[in-house]
Amino acid sequence: MKAVILVLVLVAVVQATSLKDILKAEFNAFKLKHHKTYQDASEEFKRLQIFVENKKLIDTHNKRYVAGEESYEMGVNKFSDMTPEEFKTLVLTNLNPADSQEGIDYIYNPSSYVNLPSSVDWRDWGAVNPVKNQGSCASCWAFSAVGSLESHHFITSYQRVSLSEQNLVDCTRGYPYYNQGCSGGWPIEALNYVRDNGGINTASYYPYEGQDNTCRYNKNNIGSKISAVIQIASGNEAALASAVANKGPISVCVDASLFQYYQSGVLNEPLCSQSVDHCVVIDGYGTDSVGGDYWLVRNSWGEYWGENGYIRMARNRNNQCAIASYAIYPLV
Incomplete structure (x- = not known):
């Protein structure tokens, strides 16, 4: 009996060592892929521990996904060495509904x-620019506003243009728009600025820096103008679908606290809140055989996050994640 117990203990030790080695190898691959470096050995050990905990959460979720109990798959990405609190601080924003x-x-x-x-998929019509990357600046609101405006500019003029998020980051802080640059803001205030200012600069003239700077708008390098800002009836997913189909890509703000682990599929989370902390662009909608009705959502975390930079979010499920609460688009 003692011999059997000893064998079982040895097997458990070997398995634990093997699992530890596997996780360490996965962490090393993660660092290499996402160009991660840490200030010292202590910081690296801390990030390894966080990575291991996140990997456990991802693996547990994905077992349910394989069993047909979840509508989306989780995966390791550039945020996998962060706690949820760090993730929110780095890329999400504080938005006051008022x-x-x-x-x-x-x-x-x-x-x-x-x-x-x-x-509907506006990419099929050439109306959508490639996915961009906001970096470690909480400027999602600027990317959301610009993403919608670039598409509406194309739909109106058949001319593709890349517009300057940095123009919005630098020039809408303080009176009268009160956005906070890399600390957050609203797409509505960004588009109000473009309307009131008589235009927004091109990205080639005013490139993205990912940090707050002084306003350097130049009226001789305007990429697009707008005449009005249109809001979709708040909370109305049917009106939102009509706007997406008939007008073009729409700027929206959502609860993105669950985006950290997303990899593919339709994000259907009934517990998703109505408190928004991230802004994105809806480029279309459709129905998935597994996840059901969805919104096709363009994010601003680069093309290596999610489904080539996109996430599909649950549609017609009681305005899940507040996706229809703050929907707007510019009239070009």
Whole structure:
């Protein structure tokens, strides 16, 4: 009996050592892929421990996904060595809903939603620029505003243009827009600025820096102008679908606290809150055989996150993650 117990203990030790080695190898591969370096051995050990805990969460979730109990798959990405708190501090933003209604020119609320296509993808029409990367600056709001504006500029003029998020980061802080640059802001205030200012610069003239700087707008390098800012009837997913189908890509703000681990599939999380902390662009919608109805959402964390920089979020599920609460687009 003692011999059996000894064998079982030895097997457990070997398995534990093997698992430890596997996780260490996965961590080393993660560091290499995402160009991670740490200030000292202590910091690296801390990041390894966080990575291991995140990997356990990912693996447990994915077992349920394989069993058909989840609608989306988790995976290791550039955020896998961060705690949820660090992730929120680095890339998410604090948004005060009281500021989200300022400067609206019109409300989009169609009386009928019949004859909408079953699926829409504005990428198929050439109206969507490549996925961008906001870096460690919480400027998602600027990327959301610019992403929608670039598409509407193309739809109106058939001319593709890359516009300057940095122009918005630098020039909408303080009165009268009160965005906070790399500390957060609202797409509505960004578009209010473009309307009031008479335009926004091109990205080639005013490139992205990923940090707060002084406003250097130049009226001789305008990439696009807008005449009005339109809000979709708040919380109305049918109106949002109509706007996406008939107008173009839409700027929205959502609860993105669960984005840290997303890899693929339709993010359907009933516990997702109505408190928004990240802004993105809806480029279309459709229906997935596993995850059901979804919104096709373009993020600003680079093309190596999610589905080539995109996430599909649950549609027609009671405005999940507040996706239809703060939807806007520019009139070009």
